Amino acid sequence: MQSRVIVALDVSEERAVNIASILGNQVYAFKVGYPLILGAGLGILNKISSQGKVIADLKIADIPEVSASIASQLTSGGASGVIIHGFTGRDVVRSCRKVTKELYVVAEMSHQGSLDFLSPRSEEIAIMAREEGADGIVAPATRPERIRKLKEVSGLKVLSPGVGAQGGSYTSAVENGADYVIIGRSITMSDNPVEALERIVSGK
Amino acid sequence: MQSRVIVALDVSEERAVNIASILGNQVYAFKVGYPLILGAGLGILNKISSQGKVIADLKIADIPEVSASIASQLTSGGASGVIIHGFTGRDVVRSCRKVTKELYVVAEMSHQGSLDFLSPRSEEIAIMAREEGADGIVAPATRPERIRKLKEVSGLKVLSPGVGAQGGSYTSAVENGADYVIIGRSITMSDNPVEALERIVSGK
Numbered sequence: 001m002q003s004r005v006i007v008a009l010d011v012s013e014e015r016a017v018n019i020a021s022i023l024g025n026q027v028y029a030f031k032v033g034y035p036l037i038l039g040a041g042l043g044i045l046n047k048i049s050s051q052g053k054v055i056a057d058l059k060i061a062d063i064p065e066v067s068a069s070i071a072s073q074l075t076s077g078g079a080s081g082v083i084i085h086g087f088t089g090r091d092v093v094r095s096c097r098k099v100t101k102e103l104y105v106v107a108e109m110s111h112q113g114s115l116d117f118l119s120p121r122s123e124e125i126a127i128m129a130r131e132e133g134a135d136g137i138v139a140p141a142t143r144p145e146r147i148r149k150l151k152e153v154s155g156l157k158v159l160s161p162g163v164g165a166q167g168g169s170y171t172s173a174v175e176n177g178a179d180y181v182i183i184g185r186s187i188t189m190s191d192n193p194v195e196a197l198e199r200i201v202s203g204k
Numbered sequence: 205m206q207s208r209v210i211v212a213l214d215v216s217e218e219r220a221v222n223i224a225s226i227l228g229n230q231v232y233a234f235k236v237g238y239p240l241i242l243g244a245g246l247g248i249l250n251k252i253s254s255q256g257k258v259i260a261d262l263k264i265a266d267i268p269e270v271s272a273s274i275a276s277q278l279t280s281g282g283a284s285g286v287i288i289h290g291f292t293g294r295d296v297v298r299s300c301r302k303v304t305k306e307l308y309v310v311a312e313m314s315h316q317g318s319l320d321f322l323s324p325r326s327e328e329i330a331i332m333a334r335e336e337g338a339d340g341i342v343a344p345a346t347r348p349e350r351i352r353k354l355k356e357v358s359g360l361k362v363l364s365p366g367v368g369a370q371g372g373s374y375t376s377a378v379e380n381g382a383d384y385v386i387i388g389r390s391i392t393m394s395d396n397p398v399e400a401l402e403r404i405v406s407g408k
Contacts, residue, residue, distance in 0.1 A: 010270070034266070034274045041245050061265040061289055062238070063315040063370075066214070070238045085265055087291050089317020111267040113293020117329065121321045128320075166267075 003201050004174060006031050006055060006159060008184035009048065013040035015188065017047055022193055024051035028180050029081065033057045045078035055081035055159075059106060061088050064095035072099040083138060083159075086125035087118055093132040102136075105129035107150050110140035110162030122146070126154035136179070141168025144176040151177040163200070171203040207405050208378065210235050210259060210363060212388035213252065217244035219392065221251055226397055228255035232384050233285065237261045249282035259285035259363075263310060265292050268299035276303040287342060287363075290329035291322055297336040306340075309333035311354050314344035314366030326350070330358035340383070345372025348380040355381040367404070375407040 007023060008031040009016040020030055030048050037044060037058070048054050056079035060067045071082045081102035086093060097103050107129065108114055108122040126137050136157035139150040151158045160178035162168035164186035173181050183200060190196035211227060212235040213220040224234055234252050241248060241262070252258050260283035264271045275286045285306035290297060301307050311333065312318055312326040330341050340361035343354040355362045364382035366372035368390035377385050387404060394400035 033270065034262070034264075035270065035277070038241070038246055038274065038277050042242055058238070058262075059265045060238075061263045063313060064317065066237065066239065070242065073239070073242050085289075087265075087289075087321050088313065089315065089320035089322070091315060091317040109267060109292065111293070111295060113268065113295040116293035116332075117291045117325045118293070125321065 003027055003197065004178070004180050005170075005187075005197060005201065006180050006182045007187055008033065008057075008161070008182050009188065010035050010184050011188045013044060016040070016044065019188055019193055020048045020051035023187075023197060026194070026197060027052065029053035029055050031055045031057050031083075031182055032079070042073065042077040045074065049078040049080070053081070054079045055083060055102070055104070057083040059083060059085055060092075060096065061085040062092070063088075064091045067092045068095040068099050071096040071103075075100050081135070086129055086137075087121070090128055090132060093129060093134060097133050103134045104136045104138055104159055105134045107137040107154070108139050108143070108146055110142040110166050110168065114140070119146075122150060123153045126150045126156065130154045130156050139178075141170075141173035141178065141181065142166055144168070144172045147173060147176040147178050170200045207231055207401065208382070208384050209374075209391075209401060209405065210384050210386045211391055212237065212261075212365070212386050213392065214239050214388050215392045217248060220244070220248065223392055223397055224252045224255035227391075227401060230398070230401060231256065233257035233259050235259045235261045235287075235386055236283070246277065246281040249278065253282040253284070257284045258282055259287060259306070259308070261287040263287060263289055264296075264300065265289040266296070267292075268295045271296045272299040272303050275300040275307075279304050285339070290333055290341075291325065294332055294336060297333060297338065301337050307338045308340045308342055308363055309338045311341040311358070312343050312347070312350055314346040314370050314372065318344070323350075326354060327357050330354045330360065334358045334360050343382075345374075345377035345382065345385065346370055348372070348376045351377060351380040351382050374404050
């Protein structure tokens, strides 16, 4: 059965392809980020997309022309979804909306430093994301009350990272409104990824 | 003679290597960004670094662990300098400082959307960059008075993008305190990059 889990494949190419083949029909999507793309090249997107939906997470944060160029390369390469930052402004979101299938905008992040500059503007970023036609926002499982708030103000789907090694809980994220929960090491480092996934989803 | 110019190599791999071999000893550095790295792979850093200093500009904006992992890959791959965002907070800057030779922090950007969320916090970001030991900040030639202000509050070197296609001027950026000016298409799209560089630097 497909779960609400998005598996973050921040592992070697070999491990990523292996995990994707094992979990392909049990998770919502696979998140592919910088560490894997820099090592394996853009071709990894196609390899993973043969097993399931791919969300490319480079947290794009450049000027509109460059951001759209990156998003376009990722989409052509096989990514169904692309994650960008909202902090860089409305015109960046607009430029990326035009060249992506599914667009997700980071409204708030899971680490401590998010509180320095980003979190005070997160609600405005979430609202702007909705106004510009984004498919969802990213909000942290490490502060589950923020998932609830950011979903409430934007009305958008929420993808939530920060579960496991970073301290957030799957159950708490879902209870607070997360539509999809991003999980990395707890699954990808497990000797038995299927069992690890089941354990997390059942809240044990 | 070496100029204050950093050439942004947002072109094909073949063109990038060609431009680097032509301009290697006339510019301060070459800036290599996403579009080129995604297309050509990390190996491009080494190819360009044989001709001159390489600054990798992925505008890293992830959580501390992931940001440092990316910065570390870029440094190992041949980049002398790495550009990261500052709006993601102090802990991200600190984590990247440990794994880079030269670290540059984006304080403000050249596009319109920078004014939405980033620019109101740019001065604080610039000061934080200095406190965390960054080697410089990035501030836009499209708003040259901001170069002056951000340099004044931080005391750091300023790298300034936005000259040429985006509307900023080399002369105005330098007069307002830019230590290095980032130029892309005006040079890389020219039939005669040497002449284009000379024309820009002489303010003609």
